[in-house]
Amino acid sequence: MSSILFEIKNSVAVITLNRPEKFNAFNAEMALLFQKVLDDCASDKNVRCIYLTGNGKAFCAGQDLSELTKENAPGFDKILSEYYNPIVTRIRNIEKPIVCAVNGVAAGAGANIALCCDVVVASSSAFFIQAFSKIGLIPDSGGTFILPRLIGFQKASAIMMLGDKINASDAEKMGLIYKIFSDETFAEEALKIAITLSQMPTKGLALTKQALNKSFNNSFEDQLKIEDELQFKAAHTVDYSEGVKAFLEKRTPVFKGE
Ligand code: LHQ
Numbered sequence: 001m002s003s004i005l006f007e008i009k010n011s012v013a014v015i016t017l018n019r020p021e022k023f024n025a026f027n028a029e030m031a032l033l034f035q036k037v038l039d040d041c042a043s044d045k046n047v048r049c050i051y052l053t054g055n056g057k058a059f060c061a062g063q064d065l066s067e068l069t070k071e072n073a074p075g076f077d078k079i080l081s082e083y084y085n086p087i088v089t090r091i092r093n094i095e096k097p098i099v100c101a102v103n104g105v106a107a108g109a110g111a112n113i114a115l116c117c118d119v120v121v122a123s124s125s126a127f128f129i130q131a132f133s134k135i136g137l138i139p140d141s142g143g144t145f146i147l148p149r150l151i152g153f154q155k156a157s158a159i160m161m162l163g164d165k166i167n168a169s170d171a172e173k174m175g176l177i178y179k180i181f182s183d184e185t186f187a188e189e190a191l192k193i194a195i196t197l198s199q200m201p202t203k204g205l206a207l208t209k210q211a212l213n214k215s216f217n218n219s220f221e222d223q224l225k226i227e228d229e230l231q232f233k234a235a236h237t238v239d240y241s242e243g244v245k246a247f248l249e250k251r252t253p254v255f256k257g258e
Pocket of ligand 1: 062137
């Protein structure tokens with residue numbers, strides 16, 4: 001059985017982390033396959049939204065710790081530069097929205113991969129844990145970048161150092177994630193968000209993502225210049241023309257992602 005399940009349903013690519021007996025922890029093979037699947041989504045015109053989730057009880061427990069002590073285990077330099085950094089870089093740069101449906105525990109790199117996605121929702125029994133400090137490591141996979149920006153310096157610092165379990169409800173309240181849904185309705189509600197995004201103007205959403213990526217480091221003035229540049233691109237898409245035309249004709253727009 002593959003460590004990543006992948007299927008395209010209408011215009012949504014559903015990616016499921018699939019090592020349930022290991023709480024979907026990453027080994028090398030899974031990390032490389034995940035990158036390949038993200039590349040396939042990037043190049044496939046039929047994919048207009050990506051939906052990422054985990055199989056079984058957990059979303060993802062980060063690095064498979066049992067792999068680290070094996071003979072020929074990859075070195076730490078390789079683990080970050082070849083596995084996790086390329087994953088989170090792809091997630092931020094892919095020109096399509098990614099909905100992360102956190103179905104259970106998200107720990108270590110598993111938590112930070114989730115938090116890099118564009119829309120993060122969780123089932124009410126899920127929780128997030130910056131597990132790194134418990135084993136003497138530092139948060140990676142973009143955690144030290146994204147966490148203080150999501151929830152502020154103080155809370156980020158405390159949860160990274162203490163390695164607290166943050167339940168889904170607190171994660172929502174502190175702005176770590178977008179929304180929670182009850183365990184019963186979670187999968188359906190999360191997929192609904194992905195379906196909605198897959199019918200929206202894909203290029204406009206990709207440009208929004210680019211603007212947000214740049215906002216992290218820019219001054220207000222520089223960000224206004226970026227908005228200018230990206231809005232110009234958005235205004236030259238087929239979907240923009242359709243959006244305005246449909247509004248004036250008082251009908252529902254049909255966006256094609258072009
Ligand atoms: C696991 C794991 C796991 C293997 C649960 N590995 N089996 C970057 C730089 C370089 C190297 C290091 O890594 C990184 C990135 C990172 O992600 S570092 C952080 C790695 N992750 C962790 O430290 C989390 C370790 N796991 C846990 O703390 C707990 O398992 C959590 C909080 C995720 C879940 O707790 P419980 O609900 O109590 O479940 P459990 O502990 O009983 O785990 C269930 C099974 O999953 C169990 O297997 P078993 O055969 O005993 O039933 C665990 O061994 C296995 N598992 N996480 N990361």
